[in-house]
Amino acid sequence: MITRTIFSGFGGQGVLLMGYVLSHGAMLKGVNVTYFPAYGAEMRGGTANCTVTISDRKIASPVASQPDILVAMNLPSLDKFGPTVVEKGLVFINSSLVNEEPPRDDVEVVKVPTLELANEVGSERAANMVMIGAVCAKSGLLSLKETIEGMKAALKAKEKFFDLNEKGIRRGFDFINQAR
Amino acid sequence: MSGEPALKYEKVFGRPESLKDNYTHYCPGCGHSIAHRLVAECIDELGLREKTIGVPPVGCAVLAYNYFNFDMIEAPHGRPLALATGIKRTVPDKFVFTYQGDGDLAAIGTAETIHAANRGERISTVFINNAIYGMTGGQMAPTTLLGQEATTTPGGRDARYHGQPIDISRMLAVCDGVVYIERCSLSGVKQIRSAKRAIKKAFRCQLDDLGFALVELLSPCPTNWKMSPKQAWEWVNKVMVNTYPLGVIKDTTGYED
Amino acid sequence: MLGEAAVLAGCRFYAGYPITPQNELPEYLSGRLPQVGGTFIQGESEIASINMIIGATAAGARAMTSSSSPGISLKQEGISYLAGMELPAVIANTMRGGPGLGNIAPSAADYFQATRGGGHGDYRTPVLAPSGCQELAEMTFLAFDIADKYRTPVMILGDGMMGQTMEPVVFPDPIDPKDLPRRDYILDGCKGREPRAIYSMILDINLMYQHNLKLLEKYEQITANETRWDTVGTDGAEIVVVAYGTAARIAESAIEELAGRGPKIGLFRPITLWPFPTKQLRSLSENVSKIAVFEFSAGQMLEDVIMSVGDRAEIYFYGVPGGIVPTPAEVAGFLSSVNSGDGKVGRRIEV
Numbered sequence: 068m069i070t071r072t073i074f075s076g077f078g079g080q081g082v083l084l085m086g087y088v089l090s091h092g093a094m095l096k097g098v099n100v101t102y103f104p105a106y107g108a109e110m111r112g113g114t115a116n117c118t119v120t121i122s123d124r125k126i127a128s129p130v131a132s133q134p135d136i137l138v139a140m141n142l143p144s145l146d147k148f149g150p151t152v153v154e155k156g157l158v159f160i161n162s163s164l165v166n167e168e169p170p171r172d173d174v175e176v177v178k179v180p181t182l183e184l185a186n187e188v189g190s191e192r193a194a195n196m197v198m199i200g201a202v203c204a205k206s207g208l209l210s211l212k213e214t215i216e217g218m219k220a221a222l223k224a225k226e227k228f229f230d231l232n233e234k235g236i237r238r239g240f241d242f243i244n245q246a247r
Numbered sequence: 248m249s250g251e252p253a254l255k256y257e258k259v260f261g262r263p264e265s266l267k268d269n270y271t272h273y274c275p276g277c278g279h280s281i282a283h284r285l286v287a288e289c290i291d292e293l294g295l296r297e298k299t300i301g302v303p304p305v306g307c308a309v310l311a312y313n314y315f316n317f318d319m320i321e322a323p324h325g326r327p328l329a330l331a332t333g334i335k336r337t338v339p340d341k342f343v344f345t346y347q348g349d350g351d352l353a354a355i356g357t358a359e360t361i362h363a364a365n366r367g368e369r370i371s372t373v374f375i376n377n378a379i380y381g382m383t384g385g386q387m388a389p390t391t392l393l394g395q396e397a398t399t400t401p402g403g404r405d406a407r408y409h410g411q412p413i414d415i416s417r418m419l420a421v422c423d424g425v426v427y428i429e430r431c432s433l434s435g436v437k438q439i440r441s442a443k444r445a446i447k448k449a450f451r452c453q454l455d456d457l458g459f460a461l462v463e464l465l466s467p468c469p470t471n472w473k474m475s476p477k478q479a480w481e482w483v484n485k486v487m488v489n490t491y492p493l494g495v496i497k498d499t500t501g502y503e504d
Numbered sequence: 505m506l507g508e509a510a511v512l513a514g515c516r517f518y519a520g521y522p523i524t525p526q527n528e529l530p531e532y533l534s535g536r537l538p539q540v541g542g543t544f545i546q547g548e549s550e551i552a553s554i555n556m557i558i559g560a561t562a563a564g565a566r567a568m569t570s571s572s573s574p575g576i577s578l579k580q581e582g583i584s585y586l587a588g589m590e591l592p593a594v595i596a597n598t599m600r601g602g603p604g605l606g607n608i609a610p611s612a613a614d615y616f617q618a619t620r621g622g623g624h625g626d627y628r629t630p631v632l633a634p635s636g637c638q639e640l641a642e643m644t645f646l647a648f649d650i651a652d653k654y655r656t657p658v659m660i661l662g663d664g665m666m667g668q669t670m671e672p673v674v675f676p677d678p679i680d681p682k683d684l685p686r687r688d689y690i691l692d693g694c695k696g697r698e699p700r701a702i703y704s705m706i707l708d709i710n711l712m713y714q715h716n717l718k719l720l721e722k723y724e725q726i727t728a729n730e731t732r733w734d735t736v737g738t739d740g741a742e743i744v745v746v747a748y749g750t751a752a753r754i755a756e757s758a759i760e761e762l763a764g765r766g767p768k769i770g771l772f773r774p775i776t777l778w779p780f781p782t783k784q785l786r787s788l789s790e791n792v793s794k795i796a797v798f799e800f801s802a803g804q805m806l807e808d809v810i811m812s813v814g815d816r817a818e819i820y821f822y823g824v825p826g827g828i829v830p831t832p833a834e835v836a837g838f839l840s841s842v843n844s845g846d847g848k849v850g851r852r853i854e855v
């Protein structure tokens with residue numbers, strides 16, 4: 068079983084951190100994982116994306132031709148990666164910013180109003196954590212506990228963010244569970 | 248009257264232990280041989296031979312490891328102070344010095360020189376300023392005097408055309424990591440004595456962990472100056488010192504001489 | 505990652521000059537090396553840094569420097585000196601796009617420079633090309649070991665992707681530098697022994713000749729003992745892909761994507777780029793009909809493949825220069841073209 072996830076959005080939306088949380092969570096869980104960020108010269112203000120591959124077997128390429136899961140935090144990301152998602156794949160859309168949907172009906176679309184939900188738990192800054200919570204809840208890649216552990220491992224010394232981030236992750240899980 | 252002979256022999260002068268019993272390849276009247284001897288004497292007198300690592304340059308002194316009787320490593324042209332930094336940081340309890348000509352230290356290696364000095368590396372540098380490229384046959388050095396004829400300054404060095412001679416010792420003096428810089432010459436008995444005193448003092452700076460220290464030695468190159476050894480000494484004393492005045496350039500050691 | 509591996513491998517001296525995409529390494533070591541009694545220096549240039557390495561290794565430390573393509577060009581003089589003086593050192597190159605200032609994207613265009621010497625003179629540099637984080641960790645140990653064993657500079661050649669990709673890693677057991685065999689040629693003061701000199705200038709042509717022969721013998725030994733490669737599914741394969749580093753991983757996924765459709769495809773991955781596993785590739789090529797070379801460059805390793813394979817099999821090439829990272833699907837497209845001979849992706853190399 069191999070799952071390739073692309074996180075994409077504007078620099079500053081915490082896109083790389085989402086991938087980082089997932090990677091660390093998966094690593095602590097004991098499965099194989101690769102994390103491949105692409106930002107380079109576009110770091111400030113531009114787009115950023117990262118690919119996280121999780122597998123119970125050896126992972127060859129850290130680059131994904133076709134992601135199983137796309138997390139699109141902005142419209143350019145949806146336009147760029149939407150068409151590459153596998154059939155029956157999952158597309159998470161940050162509906163606080165993106166009204167559009169991918170022009171295909173062979174994928175499952177999950178709209179997450181990240182900003183609104185993050186505000187509920189205290190700050191817009193938790194928007195990416197809401198999203199990663201929703202992604203893990205829906206895909207089953209990580210449990211709630213594993214996601215929170217992953218966040219803590221990814222942020223290491225920045226303990227002052229733990230509390231808000233944890234709330235964001237919980238809100239993301241709740242959001243998916245309520246919808247069920 | 249006893250039968251004892253009235254004459255008693257006492258050895259008052261010999262080869263320092265830090266010099267090997269080899270003929271040097273230096274030209275007659277060259278300052279390098281004198282400088283080698285002074286360095287060797289200082290190392291002997293301070294008891295440093297067995298803990299010394301010397302770094303000669305690319306230049307006329309490239310073969311110095313054939314003459315010095317302690318550990319030596321050749322550096323690429325201009326890089327002795329970077330290389331010496333690597334040594335000193337790896338074995339801080341050893342005594343590390345570089346021995347460099349003016350092209351090596353003040354042209355191709357300017358960056359390495361300034362930064363090692365500015366870091367205050369605990370290294371001692373013996374800087375041989377002969378105002379010319381000796382090894383390659385007499386081309387202009389960064390230190391060549393205005394008006395001085397080199398093979399690449401036909402008609403003499405022209406400030407507008409070739410640039411001014413560089414006084415790297417004064418430039419280095421502004422670096423905070425530098426504790427001691429003195430300019431001496433190798434062109435007379437008095438001067439040579441003074442040069443030895445300065446070299447020893449520079450070495451002490453390292454032993455006392457004070458910072459970077461350098462002694463510049465105005466050094467005759469009769470061959471490329473196209474002079475006799477005697478003329479070369481006179482030229483240092485009468486001409487060269489006008490551009491490079493002798494004396495202490497920086498001293499924050501607090502040592503009493 | 506590489507930084508921690510180096511420290512665990514006993515590296516106690518690092519000097520380097522900042523250049524993207526490998527700044528994580530010096531940044532990490534600047535804090536880590538002092539913790540283990542080592543030294544970190546940000547040199548004033550790549551030239552100064554490699555010379556600091558010469559000094560440190562001559563004084564007995566396991567020493568490393570790192571840079572990316574333009575900076576590695578500046579280090580070539582020093583690498584040549586290390587080879588001439590027979591001093592061990594590890595140089596890590598995280599390649600970027602070029603020539604010139606190029607870009608910071610994950611190109612792999614320094615194969616020629618790394619394997620053909622780069623600097624002046626009759627010498628060789630062992631080049632290790634790991635294809636993932638775990639292998640990078642192990643190769644770091646290996647690099648220091650080969651360097652010490654043969655008294656030679658060793659290069660670790662990675663691409664920008666390897667600099668940024670993260671994977672879990674299990675480090676080999678740490679090495680305490682005190683436990684390493686004492687090198688009997690280092691400079692540490694001549695107490696109780698004859699003074700030593702380390703140099704590379706040998707004016708007597710006969711001595712230089714002897715020195716060159718000695719080096720040559722060493723390079724032959726390295727070739728005999730240290731050549732490394734890996735294969736995946738080459739038994740009974742009709743087509744074999746040759747790729748190294750990250751390109752090999754992408755190729756491996758492409759092969760997986762094609763599994764079950766068309767002929768069997770295997771992967772041959774050189775791990776040492778010099779010495780190149782020439783013999784191994786040659787004997788493999790006796791039994792396959794097509795060799796497909798894939799590189800993040802306009803075609804550099806290709807030349808070693810041609811020299812190894814000759815006309816034993818048809819050779820195809822797909823090179824993506826400039827730092828663009830092809831997806832496994834694109835490489836699969838190349839392999840389909842190799843199979844069908846339609847020439848749509850990549851090209852046939854006439855030998």
Ligand SMILES: Cc1ncc(C[n+]2csc(CCOP(=O)(O)OP(=O)(O)O)c2C)c(N)n1
Pocket residue numbers: 521522523524550574575578605
């Ligand atoms: C040979 C080489 N080494 C390193 C680099 C990487 N590099 C590019 S710019 C730079 C330093 C820039 O600093 P500065 O000159 O102070 O300019 P700033 O970006 O701070 O304005 C470095 C190290 C390079 N391009 N080439």
Ligand code: SF4
Pocket residue numbers: 272273274276277278279307377381382467468469470471
């Ligand atoms: S050329 Fe000049 S510096 Fe060189 S050895 Fe002869 S006199 Fe000395």
